[in-house]
Amino acid sequence: MTDAVLGTRTVFLEDVMMLSKLLLGAVAFAALTLPAFAAGEPSDLKTMMIDGKTVITDAKGMTLYTFDNDKAGEPSACSGKCAAAWPPAYASAGATASGDFTLVKAADGKDMWAYDGMPLYGWVKDKKPGDTTGDMVGNVWHIAVEK
Numbered sequence: 001m002t003d004a005v006l007g008t009r010t011v012f013l014e015d016v017m018m019l020s021k022l023l024l025g026a027v028a029f030a031a032l033t034l035p036a037f038a039a040g041e042p043s044d045l046k047t048m049m050i051d052g053k054t055v056i057t058d059a060k061g062m063t064l065y066t067f068d069n070d071k072a073g074e075p076s077a078c079s080g081k082c083a084a085a086w087p088p089a090y091a092s093a094g095a096t097a098s099g100d101f102t103l104v105k106a107a108d109g110k111d112m113w114a115y116d117g118m119p120l121y122g123w124v125k126d127k128k129p130g131d132t133t134g135d136m137v138g139n140v141w142h143i144a145v146e147k
Helices: 002-033 081-085
Strands: 045-050 053-058 065-067 101-105 111-115 141-143
Touching: none
Parallel strands: none
Antiparallel strands: 045 053, 065 141, 101 111
């Protein structure tokens, strides 16, 4: 009778250990597969791995860029023809800043997204998610890469 109880107990402990390992594995998998800023990710933005870099994109997966003529935390320096070619990454109504993602004013006065204080823009010549044709245009436009 003692052996049977110990046998049952051994099986129970093995089951608990197996379940613990499975649970730990599931937690680790979830942590590794979440987007890098999922905890504070604005719904208007995402990230995508491109050439080994975590690139910031809009909700449709289109690459976003920063402009060297902007100053961190200040309104966009891109207006008129510039904004027509490099459309601001506008924030949806009611959007709130989160982590390194903040809101700044576009040249037209609307709220736009910024990363690490730098306003974010699309590029009209990018045609599909993952395109990065705007990188280094005029040596002042750069892919927005998460740090």
